[in-house]
Amino acid sequence: MDMPVPLHHYLILSGILFSVGVVGVLTRRNAIVVYMCIELMLNSVNLTLIAFSRQLGDLNGQLFTFMVMAVAAAEAAVGLGIIIALFRNRQSVDVDDVNLLKG
Amino acid sequence: MVIVPPSIDLAAVGPELILTGAASLLLLVGVFLKEQSRFLNPWIALLGVILAAGCASSSLFPHTTFQGMYAADLFTRFFKLLFLLGTGMTILISIKYTADEQIEHAEYYALLLFATIGMMLMAAASDLVTVFLGIETLSLSLYVLAGYTRTRLVSNEASLKYFLLGGFATGFLLYGIALIYGSTGHTNLAKIAYAVSHGNLNTGLLTIGALLLLVGLGFKVAAVPFHQWTPDVYQGAPIPVTAFMSAGPKAAVLAVMIRVFEQSIAFMNVDWTVWITILAILTMTVGNIAALVQSDAKRMLAFSSISHAGYAMVGMAAASREGSSAVLYYMLVYTFMNIGAFGILALVARQNEQRTAMRDFTGFAYKNPALAFIMTILVFSLAGIPPMAGFMAKFYIFMSAIKAGQNFLVLAAVLNSAIGIYYYLRFAIYMYMKEDEAPSTLPPLRASLGLILALVISLYGVIRLGVLPAEYLDFAGKALLTF
Numbered sequence: 001m002d003m004p005v006p007l008h009h010y011l012i013l014s015g016i017l018f019s020v021g022v023v024g025v026l027t028r029r030n031a032i033v034v035y036m037c038i039e040l041m042l043n044s045v046n047l048t049l050i051a052f053s054r055q056l057g058d059l060n061g062q063l064f065t066f067m068v069m070a071v072a073a074a075e076a077a078v079g080l081g082i083i084i085a086l087f088r089n090r091q092s093v094d095v096d097d098v099n100l101l102k103g
Numbered sequence: 104m105v106i107v108p109p110s111i112d113l114a115a116v117g118p119e120l121i122l123t124g125a126a127s128l129l130l131l132v133g134v135f136l137k138e139q140s141r142f143l144n145p146w147i148a149l150l151g152v153i154l155a156a157g158c159a160s161s162s163l164f165p166h167t168t169f170q171g172m173y174a175a176d177l178f179t180r181f182f183k184l185l186f187l188l189g190t191g192m193t194i195l196i197s198i199k200y201t202a203d204e205q206i207e208h209a210e211y212y213a214l215l216l217f218a219t220i221g222m223m224l225m226a227a228a229s230d231l232v233t234v235f236l237g238i239e240t241l242s243l244s245l246y247v248l249a250g251y252t253r254t255r256l257v258s259n260e261a262s263l264k265y266f267l268l269g270g271f272a273t274g275f276l277l278y279g280i281a282l283i284y285g286s287t288g289h290t291n292l293a294k295i296a297y298a299v300s301h302g303n304l305n306t307g308l309l310t311i312g313a314l315l316l317l318v319g320l321g322f323k324v325a326a327v328p329f330h331q332w333t334p335d336v337y338q339g340a341p342i343p344v345t346a347f348m349s350a351g352p353k354a355a356v357l358a359v360m361i362r363v364f365e366q367s368i369a370f371m372n373v374d375w376t377v378w379i380t381i382l383a384i385l386t387m388t389v390g391n392i393a394a395l396v397q398s399d400a401k402r403m404l405a406f407s408s409i410s411h412a413g414y415a416m417v418g419m420a421a422a423s424r425e426g427s428s429a430v431l432y433y434m435l436v437y438t439f440m441n442i443g444a445f446g447i448l449a450l451v452a453r454q455n456e457q458r459t460a461m462r463d464f465t466g467f468a469y470k471n472p473a474l475a476f477i478m479t480i481l482v483f484s485l486a487g488i489p490p491m492a493g494f495m496a497k498f499y500i501f502m503s504a505i506k507a508g509q510n511f512l513v514l515a516a517v518l519n520s521a522i523g524i525y526y527y528l529r530f531a532i533y534m535y536m537k538e539d540e541a542p543s544t545l546p547p548l549r550a551s552l553g554l555i556l557a558l559v560i561s562l563y564g565v566i567r568l569g570v571l572p573a574e575y576l577d578f579a580g581k582a583l584l585t586f
Contacts, residue, residue: 038270041278045278049284052285064232071235071236075273081247098264101334
């Protein structure tokens, strides 16, 4: 299908976003920021799916994006709940403070 | 324009519907019943599990339904029964535990059932969308369950680590799926296989996609080098939840791996068995060596469960129908023996899980001879000593790998089994050969009804599948035929 912006632009952008997310998860120490980086990874996947969907002229990719969004919303509810439970117990959301179990 | 209504085959998802019903009922009961009636919760959940098992074992005609997204075949049925077994046993060992820790809320049992639904969707997935939804249904329930004792700091910590690393893994999994979709134009496994074997595809994109998918699944099954979260999460989570996580969800991810790799990726031009072989060797070796040096029984069982996933992957690396059916058999045996062992650990650990160290098993055989004997049988089975089922399970896995010419892999697996015997026997040494230095002031341990029932099931499985494996092997073998 004809696209005003060629496919590889979208793919490169989503690749960059995904990498930013991965690096963020590995380097940031605040649990909420880590979680935001995970969301960034999921959104880069959404972008990839939609770009491919347009390219292939196939709607399944866009439908999949809705699934990803729904799951990400559910994950946000659970994740923020977990972070609040942690904060209540130790007044901190720094992942470096979470070190009772040696990994 | 004619709108064709989609074919919806509710009979195929009967067990899932029953579990959804039971879980919803539990949530309602949790709101409307008084605190004194909380003892009913596990029994409602158990009733749901039994009804679902009855529904899952009714006769079926193998087919795919929901527009090819859901495979209702014998493979699915095998795994559904396996998951229900694991969930049922977990509920049984949870009854006393949740009462002691005052977490006997309806939500605990409802989440166990929701997690089971997720696993069932995974085993039945014939489309990458279903794989994703199943994994997330399972994971979201497990994140909460791992942190269910929410005033305990270790439990919080386990839950947070599991959530962050699980979400991270989901990112990789999804990116892999997106790239596979981009290169083949499909998310349906059968259509991907067709596109891969007939089309002129961008194989680079496809290979990267398959590798990312493997990384994501590797995280979920706790394969080395993606295992770092496992020991912490397993140690921090409540013991029945750890028992649950170590059996069913692993089997579910292996089911997805078997379906995805043998059905679709197998047609690719790359030798994916090499990837699995490397993962299997690393997983077995690192899991076993780390388990050797643990002094905490719960953490040791966590590392050993990593190595068990490695043994199962040996069967996958055989890439044959025989290898896959050996994996199915292995996971069934593992479910029987591991949940039983965790049940005894939950009893020994006492309230608030204060006593999970190996030395807390000291002299157990003198105070509770029957339980110590059962524990010995279970750890012998985990170590793979005949005539217990653990031996037969390993035997079939290794046989299939030798037939596939994977001699080096089998050598590594056998050496690892030897390491495993060493640390599993430490349980027997502590229970039988050491005596308490000081007379204990703790009240004597008494097995609850739930634990006894779980142990009876466990023992039945370990001995029946070890001595007379033919019937169950046949079931596992047939499961692969309709695939």
